[in-house]
Amino acid sequence: xxxxxxxxxxxxxxxxxxxxxxxxxxxxxxxxxxxxxxxxxxxxxxxxxxxxxxxxxxxxxxxxxxxxxxxxxxxxxxxxxxxxxxxxxxxxxxxxxxxxxxxxxxxxxxxxxxxxxxxxxxxxxxxxxxxxxxxxxxxxxxxxxxxxxxxxxxxxxxxxxxxxxxxxxxxxxxxxxxxxxxxxxxxxxxxxxxxxxx
Amino acid sequence: xxxxxxxxxxxxxxxxxxxxxxxxxxxxxxxxxxxxxxxxxxxxxxxxxxxxxxxxxxxxxxxxxxxxxxxxxxxxxxxxxxxxxxxxxxxxxxxxxxxxxxxxx
Numbered sequence: 001x002x003x004x005x006x007x008x009x010x011x012x013x014x015x016x017x018x019x020x021x022x023x024x025x026x027x028x029x030x031x032x033x034x035x036x037x038x039x040x041x042x043x044x045x046x047x048x049x050x051x052x053x054x055x056x057x058x059x060x061x062x063x064x065x066x067x068x069x070x071x072x073x074x075x076x077x078x079x080x081x082x083x084x085x086x087x088x089x090x091x092x093x094x095x096x097x098x099x100x101x102x103x104x105x106x107x108x109x110x111x112x113x114x115x116x117x118x119x120x121x122x123x124x125x126x127x128x129x130x131x132x133x134x135x136x137x138x139x140x141x142x143x144x145x146x147x148x149x150x151x152x153x154x155x156x157x158x159x160x161x162x163x164x165x166x167x168x169x170x171x172x173x174x175x176x177x178x179x180x181x182x183x184x185x186x187x188x189x190x191x192x193x194x195x196x197x198x
Numbered sequence: 199x200x201x202x203x204x205x206x207x208x209x210x211x212x213x214x215x216x217x218x219x220x221x222x223x224x225x226x227x228x229x230x231x232x233x234x235x236x237x238x239x240x241x242x243x244x245x246x247x248x249x250x251x252x253x254x255x256x257x258x259x260x261x262x263x264x265x266x267x268x269x270x271x272x273x274x275x276x277x278x279x280x281x282x283x284x285x286x287x288x289x290x291x292x293x294x295x296x297x298x299x300x301x302x303x
Contacts, residue, residue, distance in 0.1 A: 025242065028223065031266055032238050035224030038262070050238055059239050 003033045006047045013057035016194035017064065018072050025060065061190050069193045113181070117174050124171050127164035131157050208236065210282045212244050213253060213275045220257075220268045245269060253278055 001009075007026050014022045029050060036046030050056070061069075080088075088095075134157030141150030211234060215226045223245070227236050248254045253275035258265050 027265070028242050028267070029238065031264075032223055034264055035222070035266075039224075056239050063243060 001047050002043050003030065003047060006033070006050070006053060009053040010057060013053055014060060014194065016069060016072060017060075018068075029056075058187065058191075061194055062187060064190070066186070066190055066193075069190055072193075110182075110185075113178055117171075117178050120167075120171050120174055124164060124167045127160050127167060131161035131164060133157075134160060208234070208240070208244055209248060209253075210279060211236075212241070212248065213271055213279050216254060216269050216271045217276070217279065220270045222266050222268050226269070248275065 007030055010029060011022055011026055014025065032050055033043075033046045036049055037043060041049065134153050138150045138153035138157060141147075141153055211230055212226060215221055215229050221229070223238070223241060227238070227241060230236055245254070245256075249256055251274070252272055254269045254271050257268050257270070259268055260266075
């Protein structure tokens with residue numbers, strides 16, 4: 001990839017950001033590439049030393065606060081005409097509840113996801129608590145001379161303890177997965193606003 | 199390394215890289231390389247943050263028929279380096295304490 005391709009690619013990947021900021025970043029990376037070349041690197045080596053466009057773009061997007069991106073995105077390209085403003089105001093009772101509803105639906109889906117994780121933990125904790133309870137009850141069974149009752153409870157207790165150990169790893173994995181997913185969703189929402197409209 | 203800690207350290211590193219003479223992006227990375235690896239994107243963020251904090255100023259100058267941005271440290275930037283030096287004594291004493299706790303085990 002040559003310098004021009006790299007800088008054009010970066011410009012496209014960041015198209016949703018404020019224009020001055022995009023220009024400033026392109027100038028910065030352009031200068032870096034030129035300096036690599038001045039030190040004796042070939043153009044393609046210089047570009048490769050900087051990294052891939054996707055990698056750099058996603059790092060930049062991850063660093064920029066989402067409010068800034070959305071603000072830039074919803075900023076109209078030209079000033080609104082009078083009838084458009086009137087339409088927006090008159091349409092308010094219609095579009096506002098729709099926006100709120102859409103947001104609420106997405107939020108509730110996200111909450112459902114976390115409640116699944118929380119319920120998994122609840123199962124884990126209850127298993128973890130009931131294992132010693134079963135074992136304690138089995139001791140009571142043995143003391144009272146009821147061997148079969150005691151053995152059965154002891155078996156149950158050990159079985160539950162085993163399952164709870166397994167489930168613990170599942171719970172940890174589910175929690176980590178959800179956190180990773182949250183980060184991905186945040187990045188996804190940001191890039192939705194940033195990618196150039198095609 | 200902890201992100202907050204690293205961020206603070208990198209800020210001071212970049213300030214130190216421009217402390218004695220004005221420098222530009224490529225040179226800053228090259229000068230820091232023996233001590234700490236820094237990617238271009240990270241440097242951009244740091245320079246921006248330091249500029250907003252008035253710890254450095256930027257000027258664009260022509261070099262070899264193209265434009266290059268040079269960064270100059272301000273008094274606030276120099277003060278930050280001094281601050282870091284005195285803070286560091288504290289960090290070193292914390293480090294000694296942590297290491298001492300380890301050796302008791």
